[in-house]
Amino acid sequence: MDIMAHCNNMKKDKQCTIQYCHKCLLNRYGEKAEEVSVVEDWFCPKCRDNCNCSFCMKKRGHKPTGILVHTSKSIGFSSVSEMLLARGSDYQSGKVIFRVHVFSPSII
Secondary structure, eight states: OOOOEEEOEEEETTEOOEEEHHHHHHHHOOHHHHTTTTTTOOOOTTTTOOOOOOHHHHHHHSSSOSSSSSHHHHTTSSSHHHHHHSSSEETTEEEEEOOOOOOOOOOO
């Protein structure tokens, strides 16, 4: 059974519909679906303006991150978000491609 994390943020009187599977939430953001699924006021990375998916990165004027989980783990980080926060850069095959600013989550 795959544990899903559901966002609890209300947008214009409707609940955010974004859900994350446990692997994506852990690999991209370093959060455990098992833990956040019991937090009543947990907001998803997108609602916290901390989403590092390619679509959101492009929307904020950055280049897409692509599949960075293997790169981030191979250089010692537990998630893509942790790598982006620590390095302030988007890495692809070990090369710095561009500078990004990913904000720390204010609510976890």
